Amino acid sequence: MRTFIAIELPQEIKDYLACLQEKLKATGADVKWVAPQNIHLTLKFLGEIDDSKLEKIVGIIGAVSEEKPRFQISISSLGAFPKIQFPRVIWVGVEQGDRETKEIAKTLEEKLQKAGIPKEERAFSSHITIGRTRSGLNTNKLAQEMNMLGKEIQVKNLGFKAERITLFKSTLTSKGPIYEILKEASLKTN
Template sequence: MFVAVVPPEPIKEELSEFLAPRDGMPWIDPEQWHLTLAFLAQVAQHRVDDLVEALERTAAKHESFELSLAGAGAFPDEFTAKVLWLAPAADMSRLAAGVRNACNSAGATPDGQRFVGHLTIARLKRSLDARKWLQVLDTFRSAPWLVEEVELVHSHLREGQSGRPRYETVASVALGSA
């Protein structure tokens, strides 16, 4: 499972149009695009309701905010890239910290990775020097959109197209509803 901000359809369409003429990269299906706030390797079924309640309490403390995508990066780095991503043009670290604390309080421990806000757009089978790709991707600027909720998503491994995961939204939690 994971907790994420999911871009609305017009943003997905805008990014899809930008990527369409750029062959040679295994672009991720737009239906899988999201900005992960917390990754939860395992969540016991009996913890899901508690997790949703904890996320609701936390989300209520965070106001809706405007977000756009601007800037590109790679994991682990641009010289040996295995993942290409776009960056949010707003600081999401406070929201991510709140979400991760909520997950912990509900007994759904997030991974220990440092939060780096990003939207993964390509996963590579072999690492490559991605500097030229990043120069191209860095020119993309999405229209802004209002983030009004976060989603708790269950990832069904290898059930999607080409063996990718299939995502199922378990709960959508409104921001600033306190």
């Protein structure tokens, strides 16, 4: 089964990001937008895993959540990989909570690697993916709008408390992925 570990976002943040997506859609860029209900902050994409490894993964998530405290996350910017002028992945950045998110991702990565899950080659970057470009159509307009909206995000200073780590199953369909919660583990109370 296809799986990933993430921090879920509260509905009010998802609603705001859906409004942001609507403003970016107006540029006419060829983007596959993440369905608002599916927006999350990925800590580790596991990909296809055997059912036999599921119990071990759940145990690791539980262990990490018991040692890492809850923390505040604020979203602060709008950007793209590899860069805003040539966007492939459109994301919202994390300011407050970046260090904590990276620590959790690193700890998960280390423990999962010991359990036989391949290590991610790219360095972890705290971000929330909201879309992926399918072509270069209108990416100049998209970049301009992203620069303007990025300033709006900084002014709004939206945030939430990360309280748990979630293991999701992702089923790919013709209408987009369907996410199912397999396990939630509460972070340590401060």
